[in-house]
Amino acid sequence: MSGLEHELRALAEHVDWSDPPDVALGVGAEIAGQRPRQRPSPRLVFAVAAVLVALAVALAVPPARTAILDWLGIGSARIVRVDELPPLQLNASDELLGEPTTLADARSRAGFPVAPPPRDEPAPDEVRVVDGRRVSYVWRDGDRIRLLVTQVPGLLQRGAILGKLIPPSVRIERLMIDGDGAVFLGGGPHAVFLLDPNGRYEEDHGWLAGATLLVDRGGTTLRIEGSLSRDRAVELARAMEG
Amino acid sequence: MRARHGDAAAYEELVRMHQAIAYRVALVVAGDLGDAEEAVQDGFVKAYRALHRFRAGAPFRPWLLRIVANEARNRRRSAGRRAGLALRAATAAASGDAAPSPEAAALSHERRDALLGALARLDERDRDVLVHRFVLGLGEEETAAALGVRRGTVKSRTSRALERMRDALPEEDS
Numbered sequence: 001m002s003g004l005e006h007e008l009r010a011l012a013e014h015v016d017w018s019d020p021p022d023v024a025l026g027v028g029a030e031i032a033g034q035r036p037r038q039r040p041s042p043r044l045v046f047a048v049a050a051v052l053v054a055l056a057v058a059l060a061v062p063p064a065r066t067a068i069l070d071w072l073g074i075g076s077a078r079i080v081r082v083d084e085l086p087p088l089q090l091n092a093s094d095e096l097l098g099e100p101t102t103l104a105d106a107r108s109r110a111g112f113p114v115a116p117p118p119r120d121e122p123a124p125d126e127v128r129v130v131d132g133r134r135v136s137y138v139w140r141d142g143d144r145i146r147l148l149v150t151q152v153p154g155l156l157q158r159g160a161i162l163g164k165l166i167p168p169s170v171r172i173e174r175l176m177i178d179g180d181g182a183v184f185l186g187g188g189p190h191a192v193f194l195l196d197p198n199g200r201y202e203e204d205h206g207w208l209a210g211a212t213l214l215v216d217r218g219g220t221t222l223r224i225e226g227s228l229s230r231d232r233a234v235e236l237a238r239a240m241e242g
Numbered sequence: 243m244r245a246r247h248g249d250a251a252a253y254e255e256l257v258r259m260h261q262a263i264a265y266r267v268a269l270v271v272a273g274d275l276g277d278a279e280e281a282v283q284d285g286f287v288k289a290y291r292a293l294h295r296f297r298a299g300a301p302f303r304p305w306l307l308r309i310v311a312n313e314a315r316n317r318r319r320s321a322g323r324r325a326g327l328a329l330r331a332a333t334a335a336a337s338g339d340a341a342p343s344p345e346a347a348a349l350s351h352e353r354r355d356a357l358l359g360a361l362a363r364l365d366e367r368d369r370d371v372l373v374h375r376f377v378l379g380l381g382e383e384e385t386a387a388a389l390g391v392r393r394g395t396v397k398s399r400t401s402r403a404l405e406r407m408r409d410a411l412p413e414e415d416s
Contacts, residue, residue, distance in 0.1 A: 004404055004411075007349060007357060008376035014354045015377065018275055020265035023283040024257040030287045031253060 097138065097148075098130035106135045112153035112220055118239035121147070139226075147226040149236070153219065173230065177237055182215040184230045213237060257286050260303060263378070264310045267388055270373055271314035273323055281317055285310035304387035307380070311388040360410040368403035375400055 106129040107114045117124050117137045124137035132153075139147040171186035213233035215222040222240065224233050261282060268278035268285070289309050296305060349357075361369050374385040375396070386393045 002404065004408060005376055007353070008372060009379060010349045011354060011357050012377045012379065014349060017266060017269065020262045021279045021282070022258070023261055023279070023286060024254040026283050027257050027286040027290070028254045030283075031290045 097136045097150075098128040098134060100126050100128050103127050105129070110135045110151075110153075112151075113218070114151055115217070115220070115222065115240040117149065118236045120239045121236065124149075145226075147224075147228075149240070150223040150225075152221050152223070175230075175234065177215055177234055178241070180215050180217045182213060182234075182237070184233060185212040185214070186230065253290060256302075260306055261286070263303070263380075264306060266378055267307050267374070267380075268310050268314040270370075270378065271311050271388070272318045274318070274321065277317040277321065278314060281313035282310055285313040288313070301383070304381075304384045307384055308387035308390065312390070356412055360407050363410055364403065364406060367399060368406055371396060371399045372403050372407060 101109075103116070106127050109129050109131045111132040114135045117127075121139070125140045126136075126138040128136045128138060135151045137147075137149040138145055171184075173184040173186065175182040175184055211226065211228045211230070211233060213222075213224040213228070213230070213236075215224075215237050222237060224236050226233075228236070264282045264285060265278060268281040269275065272278045272281055285306070289306050292309070296302070361372065364372070370389055371385065374380050374388055375382070380388065382393050382396045386396045389396070391399075
């Protein structure tokens with residue numbers, strides 16, 4: 001870069017820009033008034049998450065060549081159906097699930113209310129925690145994870161978005177479980193990532209190729225993954241209530 | 243209702259991420275603080291309405307800046323203002339400002355004024371490309387989007403504009 005280019009860049013710090021206005025609330029108010037209130041068209045409905053997901057994909061998953069087909073939101077999760085998944089690393093390293101610990105310690109480090117393990121399952125083989133971000137219960141079958149239950153704080157608490165990319169083969173069912181919104185993803189691999197409030201992408205691989213139930217419960221998103229039927233997944237979610 | 247609030251909150255986050263650079267672009271293009279603010283707000287609202295046309299996988303910021311710059315340009319034309327250099331030198335660093343970079347600290351008041359003066363004397367196209375690329379610090383793709391030209395045009399125009407600016411500047415004493 002030439003000296004003049006450096007000088008022009010340095011000039012930015014000497015310019016009176018005046019404070020940028022915070023227009024976020026004004027924009028939010030305007031778009032809230034425009035939002036379709038009944039039977040919104042899928043093309044409009046996917047818009048916000050589509051941009052966030054597209055950003056994450058563009059910035060962090062270069063090989064992904066996806067067309068976003070649809071999306072829905074549940075708790076802190078944005079589920080996006082795409083025509084092609086980026087390369088997946090299923091059964092990724094346990095380190096991504098966090099540090100093994102006790103339930104009491106995980107609860108104290110989570111920074112959000114953590115539901116106990118499901119009552120009708122044996123105690124989990126492991127409890128893992130990523131401070132302030134995630135608590136996971138892990139049941140193993142040999143080296144393989146048989147069942148994984150993860151709790152993450154909601155969108156409004158962390159400002160982060162949990163994204164899931166779903167190929168066309170995965171079935172999506174919307175459910176209500178005792179008044180909590182939920183989504184069941186019926187089988188097949190999917191990609192998972194986190195987008196933090198600054199737009200930075202964090203890898204958060206899907207560990208299992210099985211079914212996933214997501215429940216938005218009081219600001220916490222509960223994720224149950226394994227070779228499960230929808231009804232069994234719902235039973236497990238109910239068995240985790242206070 | 244919950245999902246709807248969540249969507250609005252998500253878009254507001256996106257606005258907060260990009261509003262500072264969008265405002266600077268709008269200020270440079272519109273040349274007026276009030277018009278710049280309106281251009282940013284209306285630009286974000288228009289971007290929201292047009293999200294279904296956003297190409298998946300494409301970077302969001304150039305697309306947004308093109309919309310905001312168009313809004314700002316329309317306001318400048320409606321107000322009958324000629325394109326000019328909207329940038330003014332700050333009178334003094336505000337107490338809360340971060341320490342200047344070594345490059346900025348090395349820029350004397352005289353040199354700063356000379357740079358602003360030379361920019362102001364350039365023709366509109368040369369000035370625009372230099373301000374967007376270097377003063378605003380945009381990449382080539384973002385500059386192309388904001389100016390409504392092709393990336394190759396940004397490259398060639400930048401090179402020519404730098405030459406003209408060098409010719410227009412007084413020799414440095416140092």
